[in-house]
Amino acid sequence: MGEHPIEGLMQTTMESIKDMVDVNTIVGDPVESADGLVIIPISKVSLGFASGGGEFSSNTRNNQNESNGKLPFAGGSGAGFTVQPVAFIVVGNGQIKLLPVDQGTNVINNLIETIPKLTNGLQNLMKNKGNKGNKSSKKTKPNDTEMENQQ
Numbered sequence: 001m002g003e004h005p006i007e008g009l010m011q012t013t014m015e016s017i018k019d020m021v022d023v024n025t026i027v028g029d030p031v032e033s034a035d036g037l038v039i040i041p042i043s044k045v046s047l048g049f050a051s052g053g054g055e056f057s058s059n060t061r062n063n064q065n066e067s068n069g070k071l072p073f074a075g076g077s078g079a080g081f082t083v084q085p086v087a088f089i090v091v092g093n094g095q096i097k098l099l100p101v102d103q104g105t106n107v108i109n110n111l112i113e114t115i116p117k118l119t120n121g122l123q124n125l126m127k128n129k130g131n132k133g134n135k136s137s138k139k140t141k142p143n144d145t146e147m148e149n150q151q
Contacts, residue, residue, distance in 0.1 A: 005073040006053045013051060013077040021045055025083060037092035044084045051077035 028041035053075020087100040 006051065006075055009053065009075050009077050010051045013049065013079055017047070017049065017079050017081070021047065021081060035092075037090055040089040040091070041085060042087045042089060044086045045081055046084070047079065047081040049077075049079045051075070 025045055026043055028043065030038050030040045032038050053073060055071035055073050057071050085101050087098055090097045090099055
């Protein structure tokens, strides 16, 4: 059995889509700013594809395709896609930041940025408490001024 006309139609459509959308559509080309930062755009691609066709017979008996055992074919296909910016990756000054376009994802980004600061703050707090405990443990007996204050 030979190739059906719908297969060629679908293959042509898919090749055209492949030419339009590639990985550079999702992760864009880096752009360097005047202050040395590198900005990389990130996008979301949505794609829809449809293809269809059918064979039909004609009412006339002298159609050449029918005499060969083949019926006439009619078909069509279509595709559409959208590209929506999602975020920008900013690289520079020894840091990498993700700047989302959608404000709803800002909560996650802020949480990720806050965790190291919180960890450093807790470590400093624990060190300070440890240093205070060491200072008071060095004193074994109160001096005269402290004794007068206690009375």
